[in-house]
Amino acid sequence: MPGKLPVLHIKSYRLLMTEIVEIKNASAGYNADVVLRNISLSIHDSDYIGVIGPNGGGKTTLVKLIMGLLPPMQGEVIYHNGDKRNMIGYLPQVSKTDRSFPITVNEVVLSGLMSIKGGAGYNRKDKERALEIMELMGITALRKKSIGEISGGQMQRAFLGRAIISEPRLLILDEPNTFVDNKFEHDLYELLRQLNHKMAIMIVSHDVGTITSYVKTIACVNRNLHYHPSNIITQSQLTAYNCPIQLITHGDVPHTVLGEHHHHDHKHD
Amino acid sequence: MFHTQCLENIITTIINMTESIFHLFEYEFFRNAVFAALLASLTCGVIGSYIVAKRMVFISGGITHASFGGIGIAYYLGLNPILGAAVFSILSALGIEYVSGKTNVREDSAIGILWSLGMAVGIIFVFMTPGYAPNLMSYLFGSILTVGKIDLWLMTALSAVILVFFVRFYHSILFIAFDEEYARSHRVSVNLFKYVLISLVALTIVLNIRVVGIILVISFLTIPQSTANLFTNNLKRMMIYATIIGVIGSLSGIYISYYMNIPSGATIIFVFVIIFGIAKAIQTGMVEWGIRKQIRQ
Secondary structure (H helix, E strand, O other): OOOOOHHHHOOOHHHHOOEEEEEEEEEEEEOOEEEEEEEEEEEEOOOEEEEEOOOOOOHHHHHHHHHOOOOOOEEEEEEOOOOHHHOEEEEOOHHHOOOOOOOEHHHHHHHHHHHHHOOOOOOHHHHHHHHHHHHHHOOHHHOOOEHHHOOHHHHHHHHHHHHHOOOOOEEEEEOOOOOOOHHHHHHHHHHHHHHOOOOEEEEEOOOHHHHOOOOOEEEEEEOEEEEEOOOOEOHHHHHHOOOOOOOOOOOOOOEOOOOHHHHHHHOOO | OHHHHHHHHHHHHHHHHHHHHHHHOOOHHHHHHHHHHHHHHHHHHHHHHHHHHOOOHHHHHHHHHHHHHHHHHHHHHOOOHHHHHHHHHHHHHHHHHHHHHHOOOOHHHHHHHHHHHHHHHHHHHHHHOOOOOOOHHHHHHOOHHHOOHHHHHHHHHHHHHHHHHHHHHHHHHHHHHHOHHHHHHOOOOHHHHHHHHHHHHHHHHHHHHHHHOOOOHHHHHHHHHHHHHOOOOOHHHHHHHHHHHHHHHHHHHHHHHHHHOOOHHHHHHHHHHHHHHHHHHHHHHHHHHHHHHHHHO
16 A cells, blocks of 8 residues: 555655645736736645735735635636635725624624535534634624624624634735724734634735734735745835835844734733 | 504504505406516516626616517517517627627616617607507506506516526526626636526516616615615515515505506505615614714724
8 A cells, every 4th residue: 555655654745745735927907907917826725925015006806816806817727626615715905895784793603604614504513613713703792783783893704704604714804904903903813813724815905014023934916926035125126016005024134933912012911 | 542543543443554455356357466566576576686796787778778678569560569579688798798898888878879779779669650659658657556467477477497507506606796806717707697697687577677667676676685685785685675675665665656656666666665764764773873882892
């Protein structure tokens, strides 16, 4: 039997990673406007990618391309082995939601299971799972409230619950920092770190300083895409990638991992 | 002495009214009207809640008025006007859905164009039809007291289809209506659902034109639902409450219109607005009371 798997002895986990989504020389945009030109990116199952770039540079277009909401104008997006219905969990920008829609927090979280249920109703196991997820998000007490009655931050937790309840292979977060308060920000990144053992994570943000402390690798998106295989990035590298965004530390000092500036907020917790 | 007489008078009046209602049920037209009101309340209660939740009131207005084109053409060709209205409204509904999804035309502008185009076509064909069109007013303002057997059968069939569809796919409908993009990313057949739903909206509008008329059907689809929305934020409950409010409003509307000899469609809508006003006052009172209670604690 060749099933001894000698590969397990190799320390590098990268060799064991399997590819989930692969973008091959794709261009994408809207109508006559090509936003992303000839980009390539491959996402593996334990990736934790931070997507940074200026406004209008195509971050949202990239997300839509990966989610299959926008067909590529050229090139292709390949989904590797898996149920397409449960490939991606997505945390949208809360500001785009109709807050007066008659739906409760519990229903929002449960709806993450809808596609794999194939349109059938939810059973007791689903409802218990939703309760667990809401417990994890700290929104159990709000489960019967409608989304118009809760705050932006609470709504974002409900959306995150919907995104992870089905345990997708890739979790995409679009600007999660907009509504999140300091307390939840720390919890959120801790939760993402744990989730990263089960699924790949892609996080889109303006707030370069915050996300580079948590992610493993960085994708700079400004009409084209430069993949930076580390979370330590310098201003001159950003310039070389044609990614005009300002790091908090100026000059050539590498912007590094540790989220030191967060810890002092939590003395009273 | 005076009090007993007063009480007797009141009791006699109530008995007379009850008797007269039962007496009315001996007429087939009245039984049909009551049955039509129940079916209209059910179809509008469910579909109208979807319309209000999805903010599709303007689209529905467009579909309603576009259907007048179908009525006009059917008059001219000597066909059943409701058939013409059904074809026209479904085509315009699918057209609006397609235009808003695929092309660059702004949705509200597209609705505006269809809205007036339908009315224009209707007016031209009615004008070209030789002779006077006697029933035309009943399509504009509705006439629940002249609803016939065929109308009732069609409404029953539509109610059955709507009930089965919404019970079976309630969670999918809610999921797609709330966040279409998310549903698409999970490979749910969003377009199929949207086309089926907009067709059901169109059919609901057409069959209820007989009850309250083109001009007033939009209020049957929105006032009971907005009233229900005052008390619940759950779509399923909104549908149930709106249906109940629809039944109460339309039955009292029919009764009042019969006794005062005023147009039924308009009376029903008027009763709806009164119910909404009372409900709004109650809800405001409840909120006020809740706040006071919280402060006292």
